[in-house]
Amino acid sequence: MGVTDAAVETVDLRRSYGGVAVLDGLTMRVARGSVHALLGPNGAGKTTTVRILATLTTPDGGVARVDGHDVVRDRSRVRRAISLAGQHAALDDQQTGAENLHMMARLAGLAPAAARRRATDLLERFDLVAAGGRRVVTYSGGMRRRLDLAASLVGQPSVIFLDEPTTGLDPRSRQGLWEVVAELAGAGVTVLLTTQYLEEADRLADRIAVLHGGRLAAEGSADDLKRRFGAHRLELTLRDARSFAEAAHRLGGRVTHRDPARLELAVATDGGAPEIRHLLDEVDPDRQGLARFTVREATLDDVFLTLTGDPVPARREAAGV
Incomplete structure (x- = not known):
């Protein structure tokens, strides 16, 4: 894959906390328009990787580029190209769904009329029209995650980072969110997601990167990893x-x-x-x-065990790394 094909690229990326190396020379590429999953045991560096790519954390060494822009030197350009949906929905509970999206659109620089149109379009896209006039405090977990994802798309990013997007959702809500992620990739958006659900990576990802000890232990499609390591x-x-x-x-x-x-x-x-x-x-x-x-x-559980020596990971990543 050439450089122009990479929506996200890291080379020898390093980051330590308190003398402990969380990322220890991570090198990987994410193809444009693909869904790329990061898997790994607690403390493998998944969330730290996303935080660096989203310009929220500065690396100690190495290079990271998003949409061709260096995350340190071109931080403002990176931020215009991306969106981040974390583990917890960043929404105003006292506003309605429509008001949340309108506010996000105005913050993204859209004029009032354009902001209203964008909010309406996103409510339709995420099947939230009926709930758009209700305060977010009344939403179910699945509805909140859909609204949060809708809010992350207000600025029409080319790359979106999803940090454990379905944590805490019931099976029906997870299925609905999976369909939305597949639609995003189909529309040309690059999706980099971290997940603790191996089924999720197997279902969604074009390629999977398994992190262990802050390094890339293996990378490939789900079938490829099963064949090689399962x-x-x-x-x-x-x-x-x-x-x-x-x-x-x-x-x-x-x-x-x-x-x-x-x-x-x-x-x-x-x-x-x-x-x-x-x-x-x-x-x-x-x-x-x-x-x-x-x-x-063979399953991804077998691959995970072979590459990391750990059982299937817990649902939350310890210490946010």
Whole structure:
């Protein structure tokens, strides 16, 4: 991908807090008009990366560009090109939805009539027309997130940063927000999102960057990452405690998951029939101890565990880094 194709680019980006390196040489590119997800365990540097790109934090070293502009030297140009929707909706609860959008449009420099038209257009786009005359304090969580995202688009940015946009939303509201993000990318807006939901990254992102220890551990499409770092898994349920213990002994260090209470074991596999047959014969040679088995395809959970050594991340990022 050439430089002109990059809506966002970082080279050897560094940032420390209290002597602790949060970003330790992060280099990545985000293609224009794409949805790019940042994944990583708590403290991996996801939010710090977004804050630097949004000109809210200054890096200690390295280079970061947004829409071709350096985030330190060309801060004002970067801010005109971007919008940021954080984890918490930045709205005035005592104003109506329409009033919030009109106010944002006026702050963005639109004339009164143009601001009203922009507010009306955004209420329609985000399915908030019926609620536009109500005070935001009466909105549900999903409605507030949609309004916050609408407000972030008042200035028609070319790049939008979404920091955990669906945290705390119910499944229906998350689905609705996913559809909006897909529409943004389809309209040519570049979306860089951080998320703690692996399903969200799998569903939305054209490319996924996995951060670990302030560095880029891996990058690629969801399918590519699964192929390179995930693994099929043979999940076994044994008939009794004795069969469980014998199977666990035979598999030894190859066991990737064990649950004695449920008599369940799991082992990585290439998913091919020859290896599956071999493992089943090895685990249960007399064909008396195995109750059932399942072959599961690789998921982003597997990729995350392989690259970071951590289980699926918590829903909030500790210390905002």
